Amino acid sequence: MKLVEIDRKSPVLSRTRFGCLQEVFTLNITRGCEFACVYCYARGYPDAPPLGEVHLFRNLPEKLTRELDSPRRRNPVLWVAFNTASDSFQMHPRIQDVTYRAMEALLHRGIGLSFLTKGYVPDRFLRLFSQRPELVKARIGLVSLEDSYRDLFEPKAASAKQRLDTLERLRATGVEVEVRVDPIIPFYTDRPEEIRQLLETLALKGVRSITLSYLHLRPAVLEQLRRELPPKEFRLLESCFAAQPWTEVGTSTRSKLVPRPLRQRGYRRFQEIAQEFGLRVRICACKNPDMEAHRCSIGLESRLAPPTRRWKQLSLFPC
Template identity: 55%
Template sequence: MPVKLIRIEKKGPALKRTQFGCLSDVHTLNVTRGCEFRCSYCYARGYSHSPAEGLVLLYSNLPGKIRSELDSPRRRTPVQHVAFNTASDSFQRHPDILKVTYDSMKQILDHGIRMSFLTKGWIPDRFIELFSSFPALVTAGIGLVSISPHYRQIFEPGAATAQERLANIERLRSAGIKPHVRIDPIIPFYTDDERGIRALFHELAKRGVEQVVLSYLHLRPAILKQLKRELPSTTYRLLAGCYKTQDVIEVGTSTKSILCPLILRQKGYDRFKRLAKDYGITCLICACKNPDMSGQRCLRPSPADNKIPGGPEQLSLFPC
């Protein structure tokens, strides 16, 4: 479905402080409401304030608001870290979205503030060049669940290809930035088989990835209707069957979610960890999305872990 972009003005604060999991005390901002990528599992599409199908709303005045808020003498809470586009994606394809994103990121970096992003998109060259001037301030995350084109066609039809995302890793590393990789959401019985995991780890290891963060798909009631509408019927029935006996619980502060059964997650994570050893990769379990089991906050333990041999040092925080 073609996406129509509508420019609107951001009325409230551009930078909002959050208190959820790994994002605690981090300021967040979203350049758009809605996203071109239209991932079938996207929780943000189920929000009551989400735009209608086929629409993306662009906050065209964000760069100016960011500058005003950061320069305001009345600001009481210092901004130390900004997480970009937690409910959308920084690198959607529309040139107007990319311009606002670039100008917003430049404002943050020019003020000497750390920033992070997680993307399933293609990062244009001008962003790589910008980040190369601030490698210690940029924490980059690449979302990649599978290298299968069939998976992308079904679950992430608008996102960048796996090869484009792998190229992002190479390009970021060449700019002095060691990106982390999130394998999230893992789709039970679809992207957690040994063959698929090995294929993914093989490609990541070739590009120097040493650590990944794992999390299985967790659903919200509104997303089930979305999946039923967009997935092939057989795929939907298999997926829905995994969750049908699960209760709706609170994840984080107030998010109502349906988790993949604990036994399936435990076996799946063990499979990922076992196979990862063959490729020199360490797996972390996202504690934010697995409240019923032992996990890790999505933090690197020390700045040294972010340092590329021969490259500039990076800071340690990377939120979900």
Template identity: 35%
Template sequence: MDDARKAQAPIKGRGAASHVDGRYAVTVARGEDDGWGSVYEDLADAAPLQTQVTEERARSIISRNDSPDIAQSASVNPYRGCEHGCVYCFARPSHAYLDLSPGLDFETRLFAKTNAAERLQAELARPNYRCVPLALGINTDSYQPIERRYRVTRSVMEVLHATSHPFSLLTKSAGVLRDLDLIAPMARRGLVSVAFSVTTLDNHLSARMEPRAAAPHARLRAMKTLSDAGVPVGVMVAPTIPMINDRELEQILEAARDHGATSAGYVLLRLPHELTQVWREWLQLHYPDRAAHVMSLIQQMRGGKDYDSTFGSRMRGEGPFAQLIAQRFAKAHRRLGFGRYPALDTGQFTPPRKPSPQGELF
């Protein structure tokens, strides 16, 4: 990274520390010190970055993939961008498609798909639709803070509830409890499961890495509430990062088991495209004493590179350190009695009626 582009300090309440250029950017902005005072001092004195939300009309809402590394073949993402601001988020590079920065723009320039429920209903009503469990919020969190205002996730869930369509959730937010009235009845029919991503149990580390996500103890409490209501709950230790949070692997699994989780998984840190720059910048600002060592271990697990996207190894890595993490996870998984993620029932799905110009007279 050009010295002129290096961030000088973390930004309170934000994960990224600068507007990292997207790989498709046609023009880029540069701050230069003209000798009359540091441009970085000027930036430090600027007003805090405000979250901007653009309402958009999605043309389609179900995304499909054939990746052998992902259990879910179909997903629904109510939002683009994510205010949680997780510095490690693998979805950050997707903002480059919008000609926006995968750095600060990803967590401050958000898009709400306000017609998501309408599009979902139309897609479920197609004669050739084949029911498979939908994953909500795989790319960005369905329960990020703006959901309280826009309620797009709630509207999508209402369609799934009305059609008995199975789905799974992965979130870092305790806000999922708001929709327990829909989730609990569906869980009793084998139609839903919820997993929480828990990266650390250390509140200070969480505040640095995922500044606007729910605190770790809040996620655990939500996990317990859902479990007590009969909802199958899982935990994802994701991402697992060498010399940052990998030492907590067993403790996170134990805490989750104590709060009702019955299934568990983990994913190693992934650094596709611009995310490697966002991550390196954060690492240098928060842990300059170990930054080189952390990146060395990451590269040892990625064939000498910051990231290797090869199917089969991109989630788990390779080499001795990756094998050690895999062995630790497997041992803790057995000791704590975790099982598999529950299979969801697709046989109860009832397609919605296609909209008729005559309305619902008959």
């Protein structure tokens, strides 16, 4: 992976107006992500670097500190959500250094943070989080325990074993951890035996709640899948979406959802198996605008005032 260090010119904290992160400040350490998930829609953004290249905002901690401490700041920053278009726990040490300094700056000011990761969280972060565990909300992205799944769909992300290890270590520090089973790949990761294996393992690790969502296509993602998946797997996936129209989902004007009956059956399968293991299941409202679903849990409901605007669907995470 080629890391290019750049200075960020625009403010590092941006305010999201939609979806689960309504009124929450968001922050990305890099543009691009070394994990290179084949379904990542952030890879299709106009300013995304080419595959194999990541742009690190090297001045981010300093800019963040200035923004937080600015006497001109009108809206207090209570909580910051990381990783709306990247992953803070990519393996490169420089990325982790910048992540560490940014998270440290927030926690030392009593500001909470949440992140969704498919990476491995190193020990020094756990030591940092253990100082204020009540201010950290972690979500681990994990769809399958099979190496064959990771090799195809998330080729550079941490292994399932490393993610489970991260989950356990985070819980041991007192941090609240949830698992996001997203994106479920139809006919690939929604078979009963695979669901059972995943949910049983999660329950044994002490997980109590999971959030589900199926893969959701955008034109750029479809092309990535065509380029990067073996033809057999691509054709099977493509066939799931073939009869689906491109529709508006949140801010994306061209998105395709897995057909609703297929999603409903899949979610029911998850719910039935989850019940056996005492797991609470939520269906992500951002990516299921056409059915009864839940606001993605980032644990902010109790900390932030309820949104005043009408709930609007939006895909906020690139996975």
